[in-house]
Amino acid sequence: EAGVAQSPRYKIIEKRQSVAFWCNPISGHATLYWYQQILGQGPKLLIQFQNNGVVDDSQLPKDRFSAERLKGVDSTLKIQPAKLEDSAVYLCASSLRGRLSTEAFFGQGTRLTVV
Amino acid sequence: AQSVTQPDIHITVSEGASLELRCNYSYGATPYLFWYVQSPGQGLQLLLKYFSGDTLVQGIKGFEAEFKRSQSSFNLRKPSVHWSDAAEYFCAVENNAGNMLTFGGGTRLMVKP
Numbered sequence: 001e002a003g004v005a006q007s008p009r010y011k012i013i014e015k016r017q018s019v020a021f022w023c024n025p026i027s028g029h030a031t032l033y034w035y036q037q038i039l040g041q042g043p044k045l046l047i048q049f050q051n052n053g054v055v056d057d058s059q060l061p062k063d064r065f066s067a068e069r070l071k072g073v074d075s076t077l078k079i080q081p082a083k084l085e086d087s088a089v090y091l092c093a094s095s096l097r098g099r100l101s102t103e104a105f106f107g108q109g110t111r112l113t114v115v
Numbered sequence: 116a117q118s119v120t121q122p123d124i125h126i127t128v129s130e131g132a133s134l135e136l137r138c139n140y141s142y143g144a145t146p147y148l149f150w151y152v153q154s155p156g157q158g159l160q161l162l163l164k165y166f167s168g169d170t171l172v173q174g175i176k177g178f179e180a181e182f183k184r185s186q187s188s189f190n191l192r193k194p195s196v197h198w199s200d201a202a203e204y205f206c207a208v209e210n211n212a213g214n215m216l217t218f219g220g221g222t223r224l225m226v227k228p
Contacts, residue, residue, distance in 0.1 A: 004158070042220050042221050
């Protein structure tokens with residue numbers, strides 16, 4: 001079974017530039033999550049999708065972050081414009097029935113460095 | 116609000132020695148508790164979980180954890196550490212609705228030969 005795919009693996013941009021991350025969840029997984037993991041900290045949930053609808057985006061900085069999941073499969077997370085404090089690893093995860101910790105699988109993440 | 120504290124940022128143990136990683140949580144109801152491992156450049160992998168019942172839970176790779184309600188703790192243990200166990204370990208608590216997983220800050224484990 002293929003895992004959660006994320007790209008790119010690494011990205012370096014200057015502050016005020018824009019960046020987008022892509023996630024392809026495991027086939028058939030209805031729920032998709034984006035987490036932000038700042039160096040030295042645990043992952044923090046940014047947004048959760050159930051199919052193509054948003055379940056929770058209470059911790060997403062909506063002035064600069066946006067995410068979409070067209071057709072309920074792939075998802076993109078965008079930052080525009082980026083700030084230095086956005087430097088982090090962005091993890092995508094998917095699960096079958098919406099219960100993250102019982103059967104969720106994480107991708108390898110995208111490491112973003114903002115300079 | 117739920118929260119998780121992992122008091123030890125770094126731990127170094129010798130290969131073959133026993134290991135205990137501490138985790139304390141704060142949650143108003145019966146918690147759902149988890150341990151994840153993250154190897155360098157990898158995503159998070161679930162080691163074990165506690166929902167109810169037996170307070171000593173077994174996980175993959177020889178790990179176990181014990182839920183102690185009186186101490187609000189869920190410490191991870193392994194009787195004999197292998198070099199391949201070097202990684203970062205995260206404790207997490209989930210709300211009863213199953214849609215919010217809160218992670219601790221992590222403990223980085225280093226294994227000496």
